[in-house]
Amino acid sequence: MNHRPPSRVQIRLPGHAAPGPRRPWLLVAVGVAVLLLVGLLGFWLGRPGGEVGDTLQGTQKRADALQQELVELRQRQATxxxxxxxxxxxxxxxxxxxxxxxxxxxxLRADVAFYERLVGATSQRKGLNTHSIEFRSEAAGTYQYTVVLTQNLNRGAISQGQMRFTVEGVKNGRLATVSWDDLHQRSKVPGQEYSFRYFQQLSGSVILPSDFTPQRVKVTLGSGTGGSTQVFDWKQAGAPATNGE
Incomplete structure (x- = not known):
C-alpha cells in the first residue's frame, strides 16, 4: 500500500485573503479601553471643577436666589x-x-344766619329774652309749641335756667288761667331746661281744656319765682282761634 504525503497545495479564490491566526486578546483589550474611556468621561462630566459641574452649580445658585426673591416679593405684597x-x-x-x-x-352757619335775623347789628342789645313763642294745633287735640330764647347783651356768656309758661283766657264766661302743670295734666312738672350762649329753640306739646278760649301766654324764664316774665298775644303766637274766637 502506498502512503502519499498530504498535499500542501491550497486553492485561493479571488478577492479572499488568507486567514490568519485568531487573536482573542485584542477583543478583550478593546473592551477594556472602551470601559476606561466611559469611566473617564463620566468622571470628567461629574466632577465639580468641570464645565458641566460649574454650570449645574451656577444654575442651582440662580434658582435659590430666585426662590428667595420670590419669598421676599410675596412678603412685600402681603405688607x-x-x-x-x-x-x-x-x-x-x-x-x-x-x-x-x-x-x-x-x-353753625344756619344758626348764625338765624341769629343775625333775630338780633341784627342794629337791634338793641338785650339780656335774656323770649324772642317768640308759637303754637300749632295737632291731630290729637294737643298743641305743639316752639319758643325761641335769645340774648345779645353779654356776648360769650352762658344763659341757663328753666322755661315755663301759662295760658290766660276765658272758661265758662269767666277769666281763667291754665297753669304749667295743667297744660301737662300732671303735678309738679319741672320747667324746660335751657342753656345757650346766643339763642336756643325749645319745643314740646301741651293740652288746653276743651271749653277754654286762650287769649294770652305768659312766658317765665329763670329759676321760677324770681324769673322774668313776658306776655304774648295768643293770636300773635300763631295758633288758630278756638271755641269761636
Whole structure:
C-alpha cells in the first residue's frame, strides 16, 4: 500500500485573503479601553471643577436666589395689601369725619344766619329774652309749641335756667288761667331746661281744656319765682282761634 504525503497545495479564490491566526486578546483589550474611556468621561462630566459641574452649580445658585426673591416679593405684597387696607380704612374715617364737620359747619352757619335775623347789628342789645313763642294745633287735640330764647347783651356768656309758661283766657264766661302743670295734666312738672350762649329753640306739646278760649301766654324764664316774665298775644303766637274766637 502506498502512503502519499498530504498535499500542501491550497486553492485561493479571488478577492479572499488568507486567514490568519485568531487573536482573542485584542477583543478583550478593546473592551477594556472602551470601559476606561466611559469611566473617564463620566468622571470628567461629574466632577465639580468641570464645565458641566460649574454650570449645574451656577444654575442651582440662580434658582435659590430666585426662590428667595420670590419669598421676599410675596412678603412685600402681603405688607402692601395690609397697608392698603389700613389706608382705605383710615381714608374712610377721614371722609366720615369731614362729612360730620361739614354738616356741623353748615348747622353753625344756619344758626348764625338765624341769629343775625333775630338780633341784627342794629337791634338793641338785650339780656335774656323770649324772642317768640308759637303754637300749632295737632291731630290729637294737643298743641305743639316752639319758643325761641335769645340774648345779645353779654356776648360769650352762658344763659341757663328753666322755661315755663301759662295760658290766660276765658272758661265758662269767666277769666281763667291754665297753669304749667295743667297744660301737662300732671303735678309738679319741672320747667324746660335751657342753656345757650346766643339763642336756643325749645319745643314740646301741651293740652288746653276743651271749653277754654286762650287769649294770652305768659312766658317765665329763670329759676321760677324770681324769673322774668313776658306776655304774648295768643293770636300773635300763631295758633288758630278756638271755641269761636
Amino acid at each position: 402692601l395689601e395690609a397697608s392698603d387696607r389700613i389706608s382705605r380704612a383710615a381714608n374712610n374715617e377721614v371722609q366720615a369725619s369731614l362729612a360730620e364737620r361739614d354738616e356741623e359747619i353748615a348747622g
